[in-house]
Amino acid sequence: MRRVLVARLDSMGDVLVSGPAIRAVAGAAEVVLLAGPQGAPAARLLPGVAEVRVLAAPWITPTDRPVDAGLAAEVARIVRETGVEEAVVLTSFHQSPLPLALLLRLAGVRRITGASVDAAGGLLDVRLIPGETLPEELPEPIRALRIAAAAGYALPDGDDRLAVLLPDRPGSAGAPPYLVVHPGAAVPARAYPAERCAEVVSLLSARGHRVLVTGGPDERDLTARVAGDTGVDLGGALGLGELGAVLRDAGVVVAGNTGPAHLAAAAGTPVVSLFAPVVPAVRWAPWGVPVALLGDQEAACRGSRARVCPIPGHPCLASVSPAAVVEAAERLLEGAA
Known part of the structure; x- marks a missing residue:
């Protein structure tokens, strides 16, 4: 199967609520999930994720790293090693997909989808506009699903639940409720x-x-x-x-x-x-x-x-x-x- 990079670069909860959108993409492609350091452990619990890569993005999470040629080289290495040619950038209402889109474009990613208030020029091939083509007051799982759908990936109707892959707990059977x-x-x-x-x-x-x-x-x-x-x-x-x-x-x-x-x-x-x-x-x-x-x-x-x-x-x-x-x-x- 072809591989698609899905990016969600912030925290644990942000990654978890993106799960339905990630499953939508996984229905048609192998998903490489690009997560931030805080969200990566949650990324590894999500159904439909073939591979997790980690990027500390200075425009999203607190980090001392600069935005420089080293950061661009890291993104290019991730793109090269994973073989992705398409990306779906998931963001909250107060975030922009454009910094990552620029780095992905420089790295050779051919098709990029995201939601941006700002004009994206050649950075986004598929652009949703918050407040116009993307309603402002959406639950985060539905917002992420709308971005994935704009890229051409959808779940069956009604399948917008969150889901995680969790271990069994030895000895939990018959334990008192809590x-x-x-x-x-x-x-x-x-x-x-x-x-x-x-x-x-x-x-x-x-x-x-x-x-x-x-x-x-x-x-x-x-x-x-x-x-x-x-x-x-x-x-x-x-x-x-x-x-x-x-x-x-x-x-x-x-x-x-x-x-x-x-x-x-x-x-x-x-x-x-x-x-x-x-x-x-x-x-x-x-x-x-x-x-x-x-x-x-x-x-x-x-x-x-x-x-x-x-x-x-x-x-x-x-x-x-x-x-x-x-x-x-x-x-x-x-x-x-």
């Missing part, structure tokens, strides 16, 4: 306050639920504080695939707008989404599973894309009581029963 609380977030403005997460764990435990608390290796202090004496602290104990399997087997996952919320959705688990409106929920809420969306979506930080909350007291999330989180989790559990 919920997961994931308190961390890569962007501080999107995190529910730690002390409130700890109250959620305590309340859920008091109501008879087994609660696992998950987090990365750099979040061990946070997960220990949140788990307290009643939760099971798994901070730093799981690789991404193992985390996905734990989320898959949970009854409900409680998380902010962060990668594991999208991983839970891709695994098919309902999510209590503590969603700070610094980015729009219509675009970034967990997709394809039952969701309880909590948080003041009209707060003053709305649409700011702030990484650190600009409003004293973090009111968009701090205003959500732990009792409300527990009630939402139990409603989702009842709905799944």
Whole structure:
């Protein structure tokens, strides 16, 4: 089969929500997925990906590398080694496909598709225009599918779910049911306050639920504080695939707008989404599973894309009581029963 490069250069959640578009391309070609360092582990969990290549793109992710001849040579090497002659560049509404398109064109890629507000000239062979030929307020999985469809790749109707390939968990059969609380977030403005997460764990435990608390290796202090004496602290104990399997087997996952919320959705688990409106929920809420969306979506930080909350007291999330989180989790559990 011919090979097509699909690019999604940002974080874990961005890669996961691009999964349906990647499967669409994979229905007609071998997909070489070009991911950033933060998104590459998620890229390796996606169905339909034949090969993953990693590029730290200075216009997308924080990196100290310059935009220079060395970067152009790296892109050219990836194109040469993978044998791709076509590329589909997936971006969010605030990103441009043009820097990568330029490097791919210089590397000899013959056909490139992307969505760009700016005129693309000869950089894009197929161009969607946000706000004109591409609606602005689309969920990210649907936006990515529209870009893939413009390139000529489509999924069957109704097949827009997220999906991941996850390992089995030895010994999980017959284990007591549990919920997961994931308190961390890569962007501080999107995190529910730690002390409130700890109250959620305590309340859920008091109501008879087994609660696992998950987090990365750099979040061990946070997960220990949140788990307290009643939760099971798994901070730093799981690789991404193992985390996905734990989320898959949970009854409900409680998380902010962060990668594991999208991983839970891709695994098919309902999510209590503590969603700070610094980015729009219509675009970034967990997709394809039952969701309880909590948080003041009209707060003053709305649409700011702030990484650190600009409003004293973090009111968009701090205003959500732990009792409300527990009630939402139990409603989702009842709905799944």
